[in-house]
């Protein structure tokens with residue numbers, strides 16, 4: 019194995035290990051609810067953050083130390099990064115990865131040249147996948163970096179831009195298919211507006227739906243059976259994005275007849291930017307049968323940016339894994355670390371520290387979630403809370419077999435209803451008990 023990272027493969031050393039380059043909780047082969055941790059968590063690494071993020075911010079230059087990268091956009095440099103990335107995947111023991119077309123290969127003067135380079139890089143990605151057994155969780159097209167997309171990709175007021183975006187999606191989809199990708203994501207970073215004064219919102223949303231319908235058609239045409247995802251985010255970079263949260267995405271999909279073709283790829287920091295908890299977003303998607311995949315990260319609570327930090331909050335990971343277990347586990351999706359190191363964690367080894375922290379946090383969340391489910395107290399409480407609905411009248415209301423007049427008559431002759439306590443603090447305590455007692 020090449021040696022771009024000065025570490026051995028990361029191993030599980032148990033909860034008392036003090037080795038920063040070891041897993042304390044994530045024990046890949048350990049069984050939880052009849053499946054291994056590895057199978058449940060389906061971790062993915064993001065090519066853009068691992069290989070292409072210089073760790074700059076609006077006030078300062080990049081700090082990341084990347085001795086393997088000559089800083090050029092040459093094909094040789096792009097191929098070199100693939101070697102480095104696969105060494106990382108092997109050593110960190112992550113099975114899946116995700117990429118945008120422009121992360122792995124550069125944009126050239128013409129579409130033909132751009133695609134020729136993309137094909138060369140894709141061939142190496144495929145070779146590396148075959149040699150290591152690593153897999154593509156999802157691919158995507160970057161429709162937000164190039165200046166042509168300043169006013170949107172699929173929602174640009176300019177037809178030529180839409181056409182270019184469509185070409186880029188076609189190619190990214192075909193490469194994803196070629197690499198055996200299990201999914202394909204649409205994140206509309208610039209599919210929104212800066213001001214309604216210059217925007218025909220109705221037309222732009224319709225155009226976005228047109229592109230997605232064409233993608234569905236093309237998927238069938240080329241025989242790609244991976245899952246399509248939409249990834250909601252309310253703003254940043256645009257002032258308002260059309261796919262603002264899970265509920266808005268579900269409405270969009272239903273409005274344009276796309277529901278059966280898409281699931282959601284939910285990201286924690288996008289949920290918080292939308293004013294929701296991640297658990298709310300995950301629950302909303304799960305109940306609609308549309309929980310597909312997760313971009314695992316977290317934000318700083320008091321900061322209105324998409325800070326994309328590695329997820330270390332155990333309440334978050336336990337809550338997310340409870341929803342995933344309730345769903346019966348991921349199928350095509352997984353936990354893709356759409357997360358970056360802090361600007362001050364710039365050494366190559368910090369990539370390992372960051373992923374280890376996230377993987378251990380999700381492994382712990384998985385164990386806590388399984389323990390809570392086994393205990394059953396929370397689920398029983400919820401069931402009991404709605405018990406009055408299991409009456410003859412409750413069933414008739416739920417079946418749509420009564421009327422306001424009948425309920426008026428019943429309410430008139432009944433005693434006033436008596437509420438039971440919601441016991442939130444008891445439930446918080448049970449959650450904490452499992453966060454403390456799970457090892």
Ligand code: XLS
Pocket residue numbers: 118158203205249251285313324356
């Ligand atoms: C940005 C998004 C992006 C998508 C893929 O905020 O999270 O990284 O996951 O385009």
Ligand code: NI
Pocket residue numbers: 205249285313356
């Ligand atoms: Ni994301």
Ligand code: NI
Pocket residue numbers: 285287288324326356
């Ligand atoms: Ni994000």
